[in-house]
Amino acid sequence: MKQLVRTFALVFVAAFALMILASYLNKSQGYSGGNTLTIYNWGDYIDPDLLKEFEQESGMKVIYQTFDSNEAMLTKIEQGGTTFDVAIPSEYAISKMKEEKLLVPIDHNKLPNLKNIDSRFLNLNYDPDNQFSIPYFWGTVGIVYNPELVGGLTFDSWNDLWDPRLKNQILLLDGAREVIGMGLNSLGYSLNDTNEDHLQAALQKLSTLTPNVRAIVGDEIKMLLANEEAAVGLVWSGDASEIMDQNDKLDYKVPEEGSNLWFDSMVIPKTAKNVDGAHQFINFMLDPDHAARNAEYVGYSTPNAEALKQLPEDISEDERFYPDETLTSKLEVYNNLGKKMLSHYNDLFLEFKMHSK
């Protein structure tokens, strides 16, 4: 009995000692003030120095939390319980949040730095007039390939993927809109096409791709490509830049028929307690200097035109991540197709997955 009591007393003492240490660390970080701003972002998606600078500049304490998927973020915000002041979802999640009335309109008067954003990235279909969202990073869907293993293919066209030399060499990311979209694009149709004949044609076309498809995978696609498990992969540009960081033999290409243009944007959820602070933070991130540093740290493409000018040329002139006008004009943002059409896309994708092997 004595031993039991002693052990458990020790456990409690240890726990409280750790608590004191944790609260001391918290204080040294200054996380305990009343004036706080809670930010909900993807893991490792901001330069941590910027958060510190923002704290100093605004006098607010930043509570920073991370998520790993739009769906997880949506669940947390829908359920309430945590008061996030700023969140950074992707555009399709933003349409959903708008529909479900989870967002606070953004007051553009409080964002003098909004003028720095390239007008190409404003006023887009998923959020007209940027009433609810301000672009944070953007990118494309394209092809990562290993020039040594593809026998001179350059992927100027999606149709290069169908080349018989690529037998069992292609990894696809597991996304209905990305893969069906690629099928539509390769036939010259829009990514947002809802014409049944066009969709069936795309499915037909995709089914002839199956001999070349090695696997349809999730996030592990980055690791597999970096380790040269396959010669070609269909990926988002953000992933591509990471893959190429890890293995500089690889190259990235957005085919000329066009592709998807995606956005991660800053929004203010309905649960926000510090709406003023949220505006201050968004404006802070729109500052050219801050946006440039952030883009350099994260490695994704910034929508901030002024920031782009400040970036070193080897980044800003990299046409793989900052494509020229001709290509950008062919990039399309996903429209919200509505529940019914979206599930049709999913069904088609499932059919494709079932038939590939």
Place this chain on the structure above:
Amino acid sequence: MGRNGKLSNVYLAVVFAILYAPIAYLIFYSFNSGGHMRGFEGFTLEWYREVFADTRLLIIVLNTFIIALLSSAISTILGVAGALAIYHVRRKRTKNTLLSLNNVLIVSPDVIIGASFLILFTMIGIKLGFTSVLLSHIAFSVPIVVIMVLPKLQEMSPTLMDAARDLGAGSWQILTRVVLPYVKPGIFAGFFMALTYSLDDFAVTFFVTGNGYSTLSVEIYSRARQGVSLSINALSTLLFLLTVLLVVGYYFINRRAARIPAGGKGLRP
């Protein structure tokens, strides 16, 4: 024996190699100066330095341990009480029902437990953070403690309690001087099980963290999206060493506990 014994040894070695290879791989690359897990470029302690420089990560590590220690201690106390209660239920059917209800909680998927806690906490207005994580960890640990303690109780001869009562012991004395010392190994086993469960739980914790409060599993998972940085390797190495220490500690406690009766001191408290 002979050949057969050799074969089973080889088999055992292979199984352990498979179990430990990923951990060894991860530890090996935590010293890689190259910054990735393909090809070793040179020895460095940079990633360990990075771990200790990242205050947010350290706070999260501390949080994880605070939650693990508190939740396992509290749930051990609750679980022992629960096991005693189930043990003392007379009717067989009620007893079995209670035990099944306990077991259902052990086998039910973490995701469902997590989601229901999230709904419960937001409904009754508990702010997500320390309290919600602690409460849910206690909740999923209690059934484990019960199931570790109950067999020990059932193993105990009922005549022991009768004898104690005959010798004039009150209920409290019987509990603290006979029953608890007898089931002590079960209590410690339950405590350590709860500790490890709490340390590595992701699914439940994911739902109930909030307001800047996070635990290690949740943090590592959300960082993994950008590719796991080697500082996570370094951190995992440190934690692995710590768990090894814990297990060794547990082993020694057990050995001491086992030695006492052999030394002739019997059930002396």
